[in-house]
Every structure is written in C-alpha cells, then in structure tokens.
C-alpha cells in the first residue's frame with residue numbers, strides 16, 4: 301500500500317517503525333518519564349527558535365520533532381491518540397473563550413469569576 305503522507309495511519313506507522321528500528325520498547329525509549337524529558341527538551345528548542353528569531357524552516361523541524369515524540373508517546377503509553385485527539389477536539393470546540401490579560405483563552409474557566 302502506498303504511503304499517504306497526510307494520513308494519520310501512515311504517520312503513526314512510520315513512528316512505530318522508528319520505535320521498532322531502535323527497539324525503544326526494550327531499551328528505555330518508551331519509558332514515560334524519559335519521554336517527558338525529551339518532549340520538554342524539544343519544547344525548549346521550539347522556544348529557542350521563536351525567541352531567537354530563527355527561520356521558519358528550523359521552527360518546523362523542531363515542531364516536527366515534538367510531534368513525533370507526542371505520537372510515539374501514544375504508542376509508548378498504549379492509547380489511541382487519534383481517538384483521544386477527536387474526543388478532545390470536540391470538547392474544545394464546545395468550550396467558551398475569554399480574553400485574559402489581552403489574549404484569547406479557551407478553557408472551562410472553573411476557578412475564575414465570571
């Protein structure tokens with residue numbers, strides 16, 4: 301079957317192949333504490349791109365690094381990230397937004413006064 305580069309299934313399959321290639325399952329690469337540290341590291345690299353005014357290309361690379369880690373975390377933790385995405389997306393679409401300190405915020409606003 302040809303790879304559909306915009307298909308979630310193909311993307312997840314590629315991430316699974318990456319995990320299999322380096323045997324992440326048996327080498328600590330799927331330990332969640334380690335993955336959280338790696339995701340924080342990539343988020344820092346994204347931050348650096350933005351705050352240091354680096355190119356959009358470099359930013360796209362760092363965002364892709366984080367996305368691959370996030371997708372792999374779905375594999376590592378054993379949940380269906382596609383299903384989780386749509387459940388959360390639907391929830392977010394039903395939420396209200398408010399301006400907070402000059403910026404839009406979409407939240408349940410449980411602890412805030414109306």
Ligand SMILES: [Mg+2]
Pocket residue numbers: 342345361362365
């Ligand atoms: Mg990176």
